[in-house]
Amino acid sequence: MTPKDIPQDAATSHEFDAYRRLDLEVIEAKGCHLVTGTGRRLLDLYGGHAAALLGHSHPRLVAALTAQADRLFFQTNLVKLPVRERAARALADFAPAGLDRVFFVNSGAEANENALRLAFRHTRRHTVIALTGSFHGRTAAAAACTDGSEAWYGFPAWPFSVRHLPWNNAALLEDAVTDDVAAVIVEPIQGIAGARAIPVEVLQAARRACDARSALLIADEVQCGMGRSGRAFAIEEAQVTPDVLTVAKGLAGGFPAGAVIARHEVAATIRPGDLGSTFGGGPLAAALIAEVIAVVRDEDLVARADRLGRLIRERCLVGPVESIQGRGLLVGLRLDRPASDVAAQLRERDILVGTSSDPRVIRLMPPLVLQDEHVEQLAQALQEISSS
Numbered sequence: 234m235t236p237k238d239i240p241q242d243a244a245t246s247h248e249f250d251a252y253r254r255l256d257l258e259v260i261e262a263k264g265c266h267l268v269t270g271t272g273r274r275l276l277d278l279y280g281g282h283a284a285a286l287l288g289h290s291h292p293r294l295v296a297a298l299t300a301q302a303d304r305l306f307f308q309t310n311l312v313k314l315p316v317r318e319r320a321a322r323a324l325a326d327f328a329p330a331g332l333d334r335v336f337f338v339n340s341g342a343e344a345n346e347n348a349l350r351l352a353f354r355h356t357r358r359h360t361v362i363a364l365t366g367s368f369h370g371r372t373a374a375a376a377a378c379t380d381g382s383e384a385w386y387g388f389p390a391w392p393f394s395v396r397h398l399p400w401n402n403a404a405l406l407e408d409a410v411t412d413d414v415a416a417v418i419v420e421p422i423q424g425i426a427g428a429r430a431i432p433v434e435v436l437q438a439a440r441r442a443c444d445a446r447s448a449l450l451i452a453d454e455v456q457c458g459m460g461r462s463g464r465a466f467a468i469e470e471a472q473v474t475p476d477v478l479t480v481a482k483g484l485a486g487g488f489p490a491g492a493v494i495a496r497h498e499v500a501a502t503i504r505p506g507d508l509g510s511t512f513g514g515g516p517l518a519a520a521l522i523a524e525v526i527a528v529v530r531d532e533d534l535v536a537r538a539d540r541l542g543r544l545i546r547e548r549c550l551v552g553p554v555e556s557i558q559g560r561g562l563l564v565g566l567r568l569d570r571p572a573s574d575v576a577a578q579l580r581e582r583d584i585l586v587g588t589s590s591d592p593r594v595i596r597l598m599p600p601l602v603l604q605d606e607h608v609e610q611l612a613q614a615l616q617e618i619s620s621s
């Protein structure tokens with residue numbers, strides 16, 4: 234580490250004090266492990282906030298990134314790029330059948346912001362329905378749909394009308410979709426709420442109600458998508474196809490990228506000039522998106538997420554864990570004590586996990602390249618915690 238790289242504490246840092254930071258200084262990461270400045274090696278079950286889909290520095294991503302950087306580092310969206318078209322085709326092929334038009338952006342919030350704009354333009358209506366426990370991002374429209382965002386929203390006014398309905402009540406949701414509703418936006422597995430899967434009946438009711446009222450169903454798969462749930466997209470569990478699907482986080486394996494994927498009739502609402510982004514779909518992100526999808530297919534990582542998720546459910550119902558929720562490798566461990574205490578004890582045992590908005594739930598969103606032995610390591614550590 235050079236002197237310039239030495240992290241500073243909050244009192245002397247030049248960064249905003251926007252994050253409650255852990256006492257961990259990460260200088261390197263490979264596969265499922267992080268290495269700190271003091272030489273500690275931690276098992277990363279937080280997965281860089283679910284972005285490190287293929288683990289850290291996957292050799293194929295490093296190769297794709299460096300080759301693309303060498304050939305074409307950046308270009309404007311005003312020109313055609315074969316690499317961008319390749320990424321769009323790969324993503325449309327990976328997405329549920331019927332979702333075949335892609336608009337590239339840089340983050341999850343931006344993807345949701347544009348999905349909502351698309352819904353308003355398509356339906357010419359002004360109301361959105363979202364669910365309790367949802368998180369859709371921190372930009373104005375995405376935050377307006379996020380449950381509880383009043384605490385940090387920060388803008389002087391709400392941009393449109395949003396109704397939050399209970400996450401688990403199909404009948405209430407179906408009744409709430411009236412003729413003024415532009416869209417229902419839903420995370421099929423709510424990440425920040427603690428890997429809470431929305432019941433299949435609720436997703437099916439949302440689809441029926443949107444069909445009946447010509448509203449759009451937006452699936453926010455920023456956290457649960459790209460194979461993490463043990464299916465390519467989590468909403469497939471309900472055999473429901475949304476009109477619009479948003480992705481980010483693991484989409485480019487940790488490189489900033491997001492996308493709105495839509496049915497072509499919905500995408501046809503958009504004319505040149507309606508949407509835009511300087512960096513969205515840039516060559517580096519595009520090369521990585523295409524390679525992430527290729528690796529997910531070649532290494533059979535969707536099936537792996539499903540199998541490892543089942544193994545976690547079999548092996549980790551131990552120690553302070555009372556029940557396990559979520560699907561695939563988006564897992565919530567419900568505890569008999571505060572999640573922050575258990576997360577700290579796991580960190581002492583060199584395992585990094587996430588917490589959630591539920592104070593009793595620990596969240597796991599590890600790389601999909603996780604190994605069986607890592608699950609055993611977690612199970613062992615949980616056992617030790619209960620007897621310590």
Ligand SMILES: Cc1ncc(COP(=O)(O)O)c(C=O)c1O
Pocket residue numbers: 339340341342343345368369370371420424425453454455456457481482
């Ligand atoms: C489900 C979901 N949607 C949207 C977002 C926002 O993504 P970003 O932080 O890339 O803007 C997140 C981030 O955690 C998320 O979990």
